[in-house]
Amino acid sequence: MTNQSEYGITFNGHHSSEFGLMVGAGKEIGFPAKRKLTIDVPFSNAPIDLSGIYGQQPFEERTIKIAFEIKDRNNLSKEGMYRKWTQVVNWLAEPTGKVALYDDIMPTYHYLAEMVSAPTFEELLYIGTLTVTFTCYPFRIHDTSAGNDIWNDFDFENGVAQETKFDVVGSKTTIMINPGQWVHPTIKTDADFTVTIGTSTYQIKAGTTSSPDLTMPPGVQNVTLTGTGHIEIIFYEELI
Known part of the structure; x- marks a missing residue:
């Protein structure tokens, strides 16, 4: 990465910089919550936790929220901006099911992510902010298997x-x-x-x-x- 505009994510076969996107402030990497299954016991203040009955603690899905600055760098016009966000939204919405999402900050790990909820868009003259929330598998996955010597x-x-x-x-x-x-x-x-x-x-x-x-x-x-x-x-x- 040589400048801020090149920092971003790789998702669905493309890097965000290919669309001229810049990641805005306020990126949120959510953490998965534990999925708890408890049973209340009569006359006791301590419920029974059955979450790990099969030997492992299950987790809820996590979310990643990213705000992209969108503008047509070749044609600073409202129409150009709208054409650009059309390309971006279709890129992000295309996968059915979770696919690999890479954050440039940790390029050797990936998330499994899908844009499920609708993005939001705010515009100011010829620049807009597209805020996207990805629903993700709870854990980051290393790209290389255990024992690798790369x-x-x-x-x-x-x-x-x-x-x-x-x-x-x-x-x-x-x-x-x-x-x-x-x-x-x-x-x-x-x-x-x-x-x-x-x-x-x-x-x-x-x-x-x-x-x-x-x-x-x-x-x-x-x-x-x-x-x-x-x-x-x-x-x-x-x-x-």
């Missing part, structure tokens, strides 16, 4: 250097670290394996296995791999 992408404050690929003969026990939230790893192997992650054991067939039943809890996990062959455990760090 120097430029490695997070030296929050990242973890670790092995995720193993050649096993019989059995191997190791430690893997998930520095973020609960995630669902993908396992690639050229032979059948029994994989134990923490307290959960999975029967993995040769090939690529992805399932919501496969989980990698946060923190340090003991991992036992039983089988003979090559195996890779792939997961992406998710942070609030």
